[in-house]
Amino acid sequence: MSKIRLLQTGDWHIDVSPSKAPRHEDHQHFLCWLLQLMKEEQTDVFLHTGNIFNKAIPSNKGLNLLSDFVFQASELPDLKAMVFICGNHDLSHFLESLNPLLKTARDIKIHFISSLPVEQEQIYQKLLVPVTCPSSGAHLATIIAFPYTPHSILLAKYTSDKKSAIDRFSDLEQSLKDIYTSLAKQAQSKFAQGPLIAMGHFNCADQETLKTAFSSHRSIYFNQKFTPELFCDSYDYIALGHNHNHLSLNDGRIQYAGSPITTSDEECTTRHVLQIEIDESNTAQVKPIQVPPFRKTVVFDGSLTELLDLLEQEDVVQTTYLYATVTQTNSHQDVLKHLEKHSAHVRLIDLKQPQEKSFLDQAPPLSMLDPEQIFSEIYTQKYNSLPSEELTDLLKQAVHKALYQEELNSKISETVD
Known part of the structure; x- marks a missing residue:
């Protein structure tokens, strides 16, 4: 043989x-x-x-x-x-x-x-x-x-x-x-x-x-x-x-x-x-x-400033996939906005923070936040992307209807009393 x-x-x-x-x-x-x-x-x-x-x-x-x-x-x-x-x-x-x-x-x-x-x-x-x-x-x-x-x-x-x-x-x-x-x-x-x-x-x-x-x-x-x-x-x-x-x-x-x-x-x-x-x-x-890679995958652990500096130095042809641990106490939404502004070729796949706390654990009392802020941050944490304008508009409509219904119920209650 x-x-x-x-x-x-x-x-x-x-x-x-x-x-x-x-x-x-x-x-x-x-x-x-x-x-x-x-x-x-x-x-x-x-x-x-x-x-x-x-x-x-x-x-x-x-x-x-x-x-x-x-x-x-x-x-x-x-x-x-x-x-x-x-x-x-x-x-x-x-x-x-x-x-x-x-x-x-x-x-x-x-x-x-x-x-x-x-x-x-x-x-x-x-x-x-x-x-x-x-x-x-x-x-x-x-x-x-x-x-x-x-x-x-x-x-x-x-x-x-x-x-x-x-x-x-x-x-x-x-x-x-x-x-x-x-x-x-x-x-x-x-x-x-x-x-x-x-x-x-x-x-x-x-x-x-x-x-x-x-x-x-x-x-x-x-x-x-x-x-x-x-x-x-x-x-x-x-x-x-x-x-x-x-x-x-x-x-x-x-x-x-x-x-x-x-x-x-x-x-x-x-x-x-x-x-x-x-x-x-x-x-x-x-x-x-x-195997020659088609795209670059970056795993990063450091501050947001260091991350942005690193990505600006990258010579990227295809969209880079990013797995990041950011040591600063930036919110998901804040990190995404910075990435979109500085590095349009980067797609955030996973974002971790050392304290392993969710937005609701870190945020001010809910009474100090409007519904749009809460929705936007939780959506961003879950999907690693900002909510679209269509979703935000739907949320605003839902909030408006809820507030209107609450006001209407209050007036009805006062009338009955």
Whole structure:
């Protein structure tokens, strides 16, 4: 067998934050770049480790991004297979419905592995993905494409309702280990040659893994992490998804590519995809490739004056997304007004203040404020944008009607008395 080249990515989360921080342009830029990279690197196999979309039902724009990418990738001369597994954000039935549409693609095999079959034999048929050369039919590699599966299914044979969360996780880890080991044995008996590659969507860590290596809010499976011992020695390479940061485990045998798009203030480090080359001895060489960002994301902690000075120095082409902690006691509305005045290219995504107090905790007594001030500040805190003139006008009309009704009720009460 000659060398085989794989491209690993995952956790795209297309359609993330459509109103607050839309990133469709970012994904479009990334996918165009990715197609060119796969062409230049002569990629044989494309691996996606789950969470294509951010929501169960994608938008039309999000679905078009995926379909355009898949069909353009299917025209690449060296690509032989594309394998997508379901993540915890993906709706399994929806991904399953995409498979018939992909049969119209070129000679390459495109697989959307969405759920775990009930019957054991069906598991082998569905999750074992052989990669072959279209021209010669030679077997190049075997991929175990294991999709995200709810713990209730994986624990079906255990009486887990009577155990603690730790005991249940121990059963869960054993269940997954048994499945991966069984699949490896089946693959080796069916395909004697070529590397064996596993895919999965969950958190995995060893004793040396730092907590900061993981996205803190990405919690599944009792908020626990599996150990590398989950995978038997038969696997030559393991491609995992769910963690949004690039991470290498088990001497490089286990790899997370991380999310290619910054979707939170925790992800402002360099984003990656992974190029994997497996040689004749089934040894994998992994090369992280930096994803060129479409827009800049700024995480700032300091005074409003320092923030404005920083933003004025920025040479920005696309709208910058800003996550800010402002140490001065400025209101949300005050910060937004300054940003609009000094930096029209900046969009405030999240604003924190050290005292962690809401407007109502900090404001003067309500009797000293008019309704428009109260509404404007609370709206700004919630949506990180100033209310529109239309909303403000509607509020004024509502206040006017309320005051008129109050005055009318008072006069009626006086008349009755």
